[in-house]
Amino acid sequence: MARDPEPPDPEAVYERVGREVAARADRLWEVSLALHSAPETAFEEREAARLLSGELEREGFRVERGVAGLPTAFTGRTGTGGGPCVALLLEYDALPLLGHACGHNLIAGAGLGAALAVRGALGGEVPGSLLAVGTPAEERGGGKAVEVEAGLFDGVDAALMFHPGVYDWVHAPLTASARVRVAFHGRAAHPTGNPTEGIDALGALIQLFNTLGVVERRFPSGSHVQGIITDGGRATNIVPEYAEGAFGLRGATTAALEELVEELHRCAAGVARATGTRVEVTRDGARYEHFRDNEVLSGRFARHLERAGIRLSEPVPGVYLGSSDIGNVSTRVPAIHPFVAIMGPDASDHTPEFAGAAAGPRGREVMLAAASALACTAVDVLLRPDVPGDAWACLRAKAEAGL
Template sequence: MARTPDDVHEDIRKEVADRADALWDVALRLHADPEYAFAEHRAAALLTGELERAGLAVERGVAGMPTAFTARSGRGRPTVALLLEYDALPGLGHACGHNLIAAAGLGAALAVHAVLAGSTGSVLAVGTPAEEGGGGKAVEVDAGLFDDVDAALMFHPGVYDWRRAPLTAQVQYQVAFHGRAAHPTGNPAEGIDALAALIELFNVLAVLGRRLPEASHVQGIVTEGGTATNIVPEYAEGRFGLRAATDRALDELIGQLRECAEGVARATGTRAEVRRATVRYDHFRDSEVLSDRFAGHLSRAGIVLTPPVPGVYLGSSDIGNVSTRVPAIHPFVAIMGEDGSDHTVEFAEAAASERAREVLLASAEALACTAADVLLSPELREEAWARHRSSVAL
């Protein structure tokens, strides 16, 4: 007699429950040993070791990144990717809870592997380095890793219980001004002050900022401003972080930054040089139908997810790049109250709390059940893809 979806879900819950202590041990080991962008060697070794021992086919160093990996159970399509983040924040450790993301993705992959054992399609655990800086998922997208994937699933610990993540598009640009050195009293008329031009760009951008649309902003720092106080700076450089609600709005903001820099250069007699300095993160496109499935499964643990508060944005992530290619989810599940914030010492402590353990296990279970739904239901896949194509077209 064929198993029903309810049977599969029940088997998955038992598999996660049986692994509860082991998954929590992985989360605590990652928490106690934070590693940073593209250098998460011990974390990657720990996770791939667990996956390999369970019988998944592991490939290390994917997409040209030594700490990226995939682990596959089953063969062919449909394929569901479970995303594991494991980088930490310098000085703050796992203050974004990536130890929980990794352990939940691990638990979900192991549970689906144990229950479905490649009987339909495949599940792919994807190790994604450097979310906090470097964009491992963006690199993996460009390398084609998600080209044959039907859904990408992950959760993120936070201070809200939200079905989807309001994540903006983001990129950093370097702006340099080239002038001419001179002595500020001996021959000041011969100098062209590059630092003055850079400072003027900050002033112009401050005026621009007052009329930018919701969620768009530019934040800059001076990275080079001269070598001595008695020399007119011939070179000055700043780095600017740009964010916007959508990719299209970010493109417009980049164009405005270029126009401002070129206008300042003309006004000051300098030469402006504008170039992209980081990987670009696309805005996140939520797969509502899959997020609803995840929320339904999570509710069994007594955690109720709601839509995000309108007008509130929670930064950016390279999951946005994945969501441009395949239906994707990135719900937030709270491990501390709304009066808190991630990227803090308090959040790092919360990522190793008893509440974090509860969220980890509930999220692993919900991710695994959602993955099974995608693998077993052609109708669900078709609906997710139809909505995805509509969202990407916007």
């Protein structure tokens, strides 16, 4: 009777991963620079999706485009099936006016490099499943949130990505966030001819801003509201009958975010009663859930990254660095989202300087190091039988603790 072949030795595969990434380094950087030089914003990433999915297809991945009903989303799959499933996540949307000032071109390059390196290091015989997932619209729109709801991550045992930043942190302290629109309806009138007939919708909206400014003093750490006026009337000699504001809300946890949304509803309703207006409060786009780091997987990524001389530390307590739709993935499957610095801590992303760094030598160095570390972490999930179970146990423990 023929015996099943022995599984590959992970330590030997790590070495092959390094060689695979090195062999592809120039091409991965060309892809990253191509994305950087032609930035595309949320749900408009047609050329980016074409380029990245084409690279996967040429190297033997089974590519499906337009997944989850999103024209610029895709998956590339390889493997024997019937075992662990690892998803490597590629972001590639850019910021309006600032281009790749969040470094998504490096995320895409690293995820692509990791996927190709794992397949190459295992000779095309990937045990289980290896999935490269194109995730559009992280900056606005929440492509991953849509993919989660569409079931794209069902059956995935590990979702892996990294993010360039200004800190070397083993995981990202990412808050939950939502966008809400508040519209007040009043009654138009001439401010001197018949002022008593008017109901000032803009005045109501301004009062809402003032009310939130008072109640925010009791918001818990990590929670805040930031708003802008998107419609304040049409003429100075007409009492505005309609006014609208857009509000961004963040909470340290998804539960804290929902409490904040309810607070906004209560404040808006109170203002409407006090001013005689009618108010509408509506969600605008997908909710981003808070990120749950999986220490089993992020610890392995950090150890692999040390081979490149980059050491990650724990985040500074109480410091939050925004929100991301990776949070929606991390509450369903074990996930990582480490930060690796391409600039110093005195700098910031979402700036022209950071966009420049994302096309500079440090950006290339970090992208390639992250590709190798992501690939080796994927190998751990695929080849070390204890890793998927430990990762799932970690996620379940956090969920049960409400973390």
